[in-house]
Amino acid sequence: MKRLLRILLPLVLCLNVSGCGMKDIDKRFYVVTTGVDLTDNPEKPYRISLRLAITSAQVESGSSRTEIETIDAPSIAEGVRHLKSHVDKELEFGHCRIFVLGKSLLRTASPETMSFFSRRRDIQMISVFAVGEPDALSVLKVSPKSERYPGNALFLSFGNEGTESPYTITTYLFDLVRKAYERGIDPILPVIKAEGRTYVIDQAVVLNKKGTGLLLTPKETQLYKMTTSRSAKAEVVLPLDEQARVVLTVSQLRTKIGIDRGTVPTVRMKVRVSGILEESPPGLLERDWHGLERRMEESLSGQIEDLLIKIRNSGTDPYGFGLKYLSQYFGKEKDYKYWQSVYPEVKFKVESDIHIKGPGVIR
């Protein structure tokens, strides 16, 4: 009797460990991309679109098949719940790593309406958020030929898993949420444009706390990415007079930001770049190595300063200068108020230090 009990008890407990909650993977629909747009209908302001993976055993380029479901709803959660009646399998967000927000949504949405994403436990805090242009649905409708399994093209575009584009900014959910609440820093989101059968992700939009934001051009996006991350895959360009251009591919990069106190604070940014020339008129480097470096430095500093002033004038702060200011001087509430009042007049001083290692393989 006792031995029987000893065997039976663990077996009974094993009933608790029943795997996928009694629902196997062939009875689940994996959402790979979620898009949220704003509609004109005030009763049902959100248009939720889900890109669902049609699972198959084949893994080869072009074999990915997906299905898109769309619904208008008064809130995101209600929309997702309602969408369940449109499909035959249970929706599973555990693999949804890309969330596309429509451009229209940014103008009105507050962080509170977005709480759906951070509230749900199966949405990863490390999923990527982006802005869809012209809207989220058209981004979802793109099906790249190179996709090996559903949704994988967008997964690879972000981070540095696949392509390491200097134009692509990656914003994770936890990063977006913290910047939406944080004092002295504003969120920045990449913009995905749908172009034919592929995505173009070379722009970014900086949001302020109210939602409206500043769209950066591809060049500015690259500068922003260069100066905020240590991502080395960037370039520095110096246009010359005679139609030629000198292009330096960056192999090492480091940015330091410090803020000087004063009646008007000055932001000092030091950018140290070293790399190899990738394109240049022949012999240019040999003639005047240091001169070329200095000219490139000047041009880069100018570009960065223009970007910083543009960002400052728009009233946003994606670099987190405010946060930096507070942290550097252990600032409290009062200091933040002061910073906010002087931010529109903040001065920038950009110093760049370019070190050309060589002209590449040829002279």
Added chain:
Amino acid sequence: MYRYFYYHVFYIGMMNVMLFVPHILIKHRFDGAVSGILAGIVIGTVLTVGTVYCYRQFPELGLPEILKRYFPDWIVAALLYLSCLLWLAGGVLGSYTFAQTMGLFFNPDMNHYQFLLLIIVSSVFAGSRSTRTIQFANEILFWLCMPLLLFILFKAFSSPYLSWDAIRIVAGYVAGPPSLTLLAASTFFYTGYLNLTLFNRLYPAKFRIKRLWSIPLLGAFLGFVSFFIPIGLHGTMGVEQYIYLWSVTADSMSLKYGFIQRILFIFLIMFTLLSLMFMMNVFHACMEYIKASHPRHKPQPEQLPVPKTNWIVCSFFGAACFLFSLWANEGRSQWATELWLIVRFLFELGSFVLIIVLALLEKRRSSPSSRSTTSSASSGQ
């Protein structure tokens, strides 16, 4: 052999995450949490080192046996029931939060009583073993947890998204005086030393716990990590909105080349082990207290086979966990945990004073020369 002492300090220090300690600290991050952690280092170290020195007077004796030397049986029984109740409450709260967290992140469709059942059955089984077995089980579980913990810490510190600016800003709010709740929360990192009340039975006369200087370091490390890393990853303002703060923090780190992408799952596995460790020790300690409250009880740290009483007593504890989860919801369990932390802190202070008095008495009793000075001092009054 002193390493067994540190295993206890370690797992209780880690359990803070399951008992809302980071949540409480972060709620007050701008008014006293940092100074609370700093004060906690001092208080925790004094309590730990003091208690360790006091127990040196009582080789191979647990708290029940020490109390029996000085107090009548009914006071001993009352004190033991009290401390049993206190620790059982900790175990009950831990089990509830564990079941909730698992239910939320592993499978929300599953009834959370099932998770509770799983951990309760395993803790009843583990807790009812002999003291020596528990001691060894601690070591095994510790070494299972350690690589996971180190990995998570490595990922946290190497994350490019960890904002040191946010950490510095919060560290700047060091001036505010800590409240009682904050002191209670921040001394929890050191509570592991209380295992001596029971496991001192296993330590022979010549035994010394070495490297006591590591106590403030370990406690401060655990305290700063569980307070500052969530702030670094969620910002100074955004951090307060999360209830299961550390689960979300672990989820904010990614594993690019692993089998799984979310560090959350590694974190949950580690906390399954730690919760089991905590529950096992709590159940075992409470069971031993109850058994020792009987006047003629003789402690048997290596008893084999396990007597039926162990099973019965532990099953009652398991039932208590179930009863609590019937009443509790997230808000209530947070409130209860906060209250428990404060009561625990006051109880610790009380028991510290008690053990100092008892240790001094023991010292005088054992050395005859000092006994004469005592009598002369008392006659002089």
